[in-house]
Amino acid sequence: NAGVTQTPKFQVLKTGQSMTLQCAQDMNHNSMYWYRQDPGMGLRLIYYSASEGTTDKGEVPNGYNVSRLNKREFSLRLESAAPSQTSVYFCASSEAGNTYQPQHFGDGTRLSIL
Amino acid sequence: EDQVTQSPEALRLQEGESSSLNCSYTVSGLRGLFWYRQDPGKGPEFLFTLYSAGEEKEKERLKATLTKKESFLHITAPKPEDSATYLCAVQTYNFNKFYFGSGTKLNVKP
Numbered sequence: 001n002a003g004v005t006q007t008p009k010f011q012v013l014k015t016g017q018s019m020t021l022q023c024a025q026d027m028n029h030n031s032m033y034w035y036r037q038d039p040g041m042g043l044r045l046i047y048y049s050a051s052e053g054t055t056d057k058g059e060v061p062n063g064y065n066v067s068r069l070n071k072r073e074f075s076l077r078l079e080s081a082a083p084s085q086t087s088v089y090f091c092a093s094s095e096a097g098n099t100y101q102p103q104h105f106g107d108g109t110r111l112s113i114l
Numbered sequence: 115e116d117q118v119t120q121s122p123e124a125l126r127l128q129e130g131e132s133s134s135l136n137c138s139y140t141v142s143g144l145r146g147l148f149w150y151r152q153d154p155g156k157g158p159e160f161l162f163t164l165y166s167a168g169e170e171k172e173k174e175r176l177k178a179t180l181t182k183k184e185s186f187l188h189i190t191a192p193k194p195e196d197s198a199t200y201l202c203a204v205q206t207y208n209f210n211k212f213y214f215g216s217g218t219k220l221n222v223k224p
Binding site: 035104106 | 118123156158163201214215
């Protein structure tokens, strides 16, 4: 069972470069999420998609864009990377948002911006 | 403002030494509280969901409890393989919003 798959696992960028983080889930979940995890700050929600075709901002959306490509895939794009975006990025999915279902996480993308 | 606070930040135990981790929350309306385990270099792994005050869930050496203001993760006779960071998260009336604490890093020495 693959669960939630994130690519790439590691990436180093220069300030101003752009890149897209990919996420795919094979659990037929409706909702998908992007978080960043920084030391001492816990997981912070960047964007989420309650269902295919919808996206909404989370707690820290500035500097990011997302695309819900289909039910399986949810990508996160950094248009012009900044050192403050150095972090570990996690994608998660859950069943329909209006239920008490936990989120299932991928193993993260470790992103460094120089 | 919705907030989740975990304590302590780090905890070192000897194998077999029982203890508890705390997760306190202030949210506009609690729908569910979740406990996760996170190993280094990995994503959080789901452990428990608690829905209402007084509820308890158990899994091997772990037991999670919930009151109206906080949750505890009790670890009984821990083993070195229980070493990990434990995260709690709350889900509010906005079903798609989960608020995470910053975690407790547990180290169990043999």
